[in-house]
Amino acid sequence: MSLAIRRHERSGLTVLERLQRIQWLFVVLLITLAGIGAVELYSVAGGQMDPWARAHIWRFLFALGLFLLVAMVDIRMWMAAAIPIYVVTLASLVLVQVAGATYGGATRWLTFGSLNVQPSEIMKIALVLALARVYQSFEAGKASHPKYLVLPLAMIAVPAGIVALQPDLGTAVLLLISGLGVMALAGVHWLYFVGAGLAAAAAAPLAWNALHAYQKSRVLTFLDPERDPLGAGYHIIQSKIALGSGGAFGRGFGKGTQSHLNFVPEKHTDFIFTMFGEEFGMAGGVLVLVLFAGVIVLGLKMSAGVENRFGRLVASGVIMTLFAFVFVNIAMVTGLLPVVGVPLPLISYGGTVMLAMMFGLGLLMSAHVHRRINMPRPLARPK
Numbered sequence: 039m040s041l042a043i044r045r046h047e048r049s050g051l052t053v054l055e056r057l058q059r060i061q062w063l064f065v066v067l068l069i070t071l072a073g074i075g076a077v078e079l080y081s082v083a084g085g086q087m088d089p090w091a092r093a094h095i096w097r098f099l100f101a102l103g104l105f106l107l108v109a110m111v112d113i114r115m116w117m118a119a120a121i122p123i124y125v126v127t128l129a130s131l132v133l134v135q136v137a138g139a140t141y142g143g144a145t146r147w148l149t150f151g152s153l154n155v156q157p158s159e160i161m162k163i164a165l166v167l168a169l170a171r172v173y174q175s176f177e178a179g180k181a182s183h184p185k186y187l188v189l190p191l192a193m194i195a196v197p198a199g200i201v202a203l204q205p206d207l208g209t210a211v212l213l214l215i216s217g218l219g220v221m222a223l224a225g226v227h228w229l230y231f232v233g234a235g236l237a238a239a240a241a242a243p244l245a246w247n248a249l250h251a252y253q254k255s256r257v258l259t260f261l262d263p264e265r266d267p268l269g270a271g272y273h274i275i276q277s278k279i280a281l282g283s284g285g286a287f288g289r290g291f292g293k294g295t296q297s298h299l300n301f302v303p304e305k306h307t308d309f310i311f312t313m314f315g316e317e318f319g320m321a322g323g324v325l326v327l328v329l330f331a332g333v334i335v336l337g338l339k340m341s342a343g344v345e346n347r348f349g350r351l352v353a354s355g356v357i358m359t360l361f362a363f364v365f366v367n368i369a370m371v372t373g374l375l376p377v378v379g380v381p382l383p384l385i386s387y388g389g390t391v392m393l394a395m396m397f398g399l400g401l402l403m404s405a406h407v408h409r410r411i412n413m414p415r416p417l418a419r420p421k
Contacts, residue, residue, distance in 0.1 A: 051408065056110050059407040064336045068105075068384060068399065071329050072098040075385035078314045082297045082305050090306050090387045097389050101396035108400025113349045113408040116401060117171055124168035124193070130157035131200045138204075146204045156390040158201045158209045163398035165217050166355035168193060173224040174348035174413060181225035190221055208366070208378030215362045220355040276302045277309055277371045280316040281323075288319030306387040308379055312371045326385070330364050337399075340406040346413040349405030356398040363395070 051059075072094070080091040108116075130148060134157055138145040147154045169190055176186050194217030202210040222231065238245075246254070280296035283289065292298075294316040297305045305313050315323040334357055341353030360383060367382040369375040381388050383395045 051112075053110065056407050060106075060109055060403060061336060061340060061406060064333065064340075064403070065102075065105075067329055067333045067336070068396075069098075069102070071326070071333070071384040072102075074314065074326060074329075075310065075382075075387075077291075078310055078317070078385065079306055079387055081292045081294065081317060082310075082313050084298065085292055093389075094387055094392075097392050098384070098396075101392050104393065105396045105400040105403065108397055109403035109407055111404055113346070113352075113404050113411055114413065116167065116352070116404060117174065117348050117413070120167040120171035124164045127157055127161045127164040128197055128200075130155075131161060131197055133157075135200065135203065146206055154390075158197075158204070158206060158213075159390045159394045160397075161197050161201070162209070162212060162216055162359055163356065163394050163401070165194065165197060165213060166220055166359060166398070167352060167401065169217060169220040169224075170348050170351035170355060173220070173351055174346075176224075178347070179225065181221070182227040182230065187221075187226070187230070190217070194218065194221075206379070208380045211378070212359070212362050212366065212380065216355060216359045219358045219362075220351055223351055223354050223358075273303055273309070273377050274371075274373050277312045278373055280312045281372065284316040284319040284322075286319050287321050288315070288317045291317055293317060304379075307381050308367070308377070308386065309371055310386045311368060311382050314385075327368070330360075334361055334364075337402055340402065340409075344405045344409040346409075346411060348413055349409065349411075353402040353405040356402045359398065360395065 076091050076095050076098075079094050080087060083090055134145060134148055137148075139147040139149040139154065141147065146158060147156050149155075172190060172193070173181065180186055194214065198210045198213040198217070201213060218231065218234075222228070276296060280294065280302055283296070284294075289295070294313055296302045296316055297313045302309050302312055311323065311326065314326065318325075337353065337357035337360070341350055341357060344350040344353055363380060363383045366375060366378065366380045367386075370377055370380060381391050383391065
């Protein structure tokens with residue numbers, strides 16, 4: 039690229055240039071996944087647009103607009119806003135503990151009239167954004183120095199601890215994965231993670247005693263679903279039955295007996311992949327996995343091409359968060375992991391998850407669009 043163009047990018051890109059740099063195949067894959075979600079939500083509602091499919095479509099259209107808006111904004115503006123976004127989201131998590139709405143025994147939502155917002159879902163993206171900002175300000179090549187570990191670890195531990203108290207162990211684990219993943223991408227030495235893993239294993243007995251009764255039951259049921267087939271093991275047993283009954287090509291659209299006879303709970307959220315697998319079989323399940331793989335591969339390719347540290351960390355951190363979402367949900371409904379209440383992005387019903395993930399993917403696209411923008415030199419260095 040010529041010096042003139044590099045100077046032009048330092049001063050910003052035109053709207054047309056930004057539109058031309060958007061990876062439209064990536065957008066098509068997102069639309070396809072959301073479309074699959076709408077189709078399956080229509081089916082599990084008995085061939086009705088309400089209560090889920092119509093809302094899912096409108097939410098996605100709004101989220102798609104948000105995605106494009108975020109992608110068009112100069113990545114340097116998101117760097118400036120990173121810490122404020124994190125602080126506001128963290129304050130929202132604290133507010134949940136004080137005045138949050140409780141559903142199903144968990145206090146995870148803030149209620150504004152008829153609108154319910156789950157700050158923990160927003161925190162998954164806010165944490166990636168803030169950690170990328172912190173590492174942009176640190177000296178390059180010094181991420182493994184002990185004095186550079188304290189702030190990032192505190193930024194991860196505080197929200198993860200608050201979310202675990204809600205209680206929402208699944209989301210707390212995803213926050214840890216996202217946060218520690220960004221630290222690894224920033225260059226923290228792998229021996230730190232090995233040491234943390236050994237420490238976690240040593241503390242496992244204490245962690246087990248700290249779990250709620252239902253969380254212990256989920257772990258024991260994961261190890262032996264038949265121990266309580268009508269209680270804690272019911273979800274995973276019915277999910278496996280539904281997936282198995284789908285065979286190679288499924289029972290057919292709208293003909294899933296497990297969903298229409300309400301054998302599988304949370305069929306429109308956590309177990310939407312199970313419902314799709316029953317109706318469209320292994321072929322349908324593989325199609326969904328291929329689409330997600332396409333999003334992840336394109337995301338990794340875009341993040342690898344970002345020339346500034348902040349944008350590269352944001353882009354790769356968001357894609358890693360998406361991968362964690364998909365992996366945990368699919369492993370959960372197939373019995374490879376305990377049931378932890380993690381939805382399938384873009385396909386499951388849920389407004390906060392949809393908006394948070396599309397906001398994150400918009401940040402990834404913004405990093406790609408502005409991949410050659412020069413970032414300011416470090417503004418602050420730990421002493």
